[in-house]
Amino acid sequence: MSAVISVKNLTHRYNEGLPHCHVAVDNVSFDIEKGDFIGLIGHTGSGKSTLVQHLNGLMKPSEGDVLIDGKSIWESKKSVRAAKFKVGLCFQYPEYQLFEETVEKDIAYGPKNMKLKEEEIRRRVAIAASFVGLKPEHLMKSPFELSGGEKRRAAIAGVMAMQPEVLILDEPTAGLDPKGRDTVLNMIENFRKSTGCTVILVSHSMEDVAKAASKVLVMNKGKVAMYDETEKVFARAEELSEMGLNVPQVSKVFSILRQKGLPVSDGIFTVDKAVEDIARLMKGGKAK
């Protein structure tokens, strides 16, 4: 498979040349394969947000380069702009970016900036709205009349409507109730399945990442600490907790069960798998 985004020796320093210069991302290199669902985790201040803003050309690296489909973002002015449309970035608390008179117009803002035709814009808005479960009557409302969860979904639709090849979401479930979290995660998964786009999910919630992501990238102190399949990353629970990160709660329960001598399986990090495994044990099965 080919890499959609490849990051080469990326370093970012804030306040370059000033006494309070701070290295946020430190000589980081990795590739993101097409179609992957990557969970990006890390402690607060580990450089996640800074890293993510380099992937669509919002921030310029102090050193190193970011390539999209093999070409540098910073090749020309045009390519910087193109990067914004190829890599859709949805910030934390995106509901604060809503500004238009109607939800429909707001979702259309991105596609409009892409200079698409009127019908194409309308088509994309309709598709994006259906992905996030907004009904036609919602579209005619002012975005400020929506509930908190609906606002969040409208804002995410605004990024989805650009139909990016890579969709990056920074903490899309922050501040939502459990049901809202599931809704948002499901709609991201649906979007990924039907468009085949690559998704990067920045999250603090190990449960969210375990449920959704196929690969996990762990940032620690500006460096990539781990980048591997989800199971392999969560198997390294001790290293994670040294970085101030947790493994999903089920994994913790299972490691305690194992210590107590029960023959439970390794690599359990979602509730669904845990249920399966316990069911298997109760039927008298043996550990895999």
Next chain:
Amino acid sequence: MIKDITIGQYFPGNSFLHRMDARMKIVLTLALIVGIFLCRSLVSIAVVVAVTFALIFVSGVPLKMVLKSIKPLAIIVAFTAVLNIFYIRGGTTLFEWRFLHITSKGLFTAFFMVVRIICLVIISSLLTYTTTPTVMTDAIESLLSPLKIFKIPVHTLTMMMTLALRFIPVLVDEVDRITNAQKARGADFDSGGLKEKVKALVPIIVPLFVSSIKHAFELADAMECRCYVDGKGRTRMKKMKLSFKDFIALLVVAVIFAGIILCNIYFKKVV
């Protein structure tokens, strides 16, 4: 761009100026500014320049930071200088071409204006560099308190000032965040004519208003939860007190003031 705003910027330190009573600092700053505009001779303006630099030295604020506060004024300063050079007539004529005249008095006035504006900005920014916004508003409240006789709600006014200052960094942050979010959706703030550029700001201004109003409501709730009632009978944890050094500063400024006036009398006036 928005991060260049230096209003209300405080430079932590423990200099003589930092330790002075804020009320005295405000009064003396005003006095010095009046002094600056009283200058008529070259010697008195030299005194003002010397005093300004002495103050920078005493404050311990790096020269680079002080100069940063003048930078946004470069255009205004240049504009005033040019206007004065061509409009003021008097003294000997140095240059004449059709409607353009440059006279010695015009040149002097322009020079005085430039020096005055720069000194004024430096001295008043030293005031904000050495005084925290909260102390500053406390001082203003205390200075304006005689107006209470005329039923002017001094406390409410200064509370509004405190809050406005407090929210500058919050709003700067917010502008940054919203701008990035809209840029990620392909907003283009750089190309196009004036009309396009103004239109491009709508996606920033609307969310900014919405969140400011939200902040205001939340703040009002938080204040009410702590039983804030329009400042009636409020006491302070830190009482402001004039001390010995404040009177020394007063004396120094009085001497400078007298010096400027004496220089005006005994040396040749040029403007």
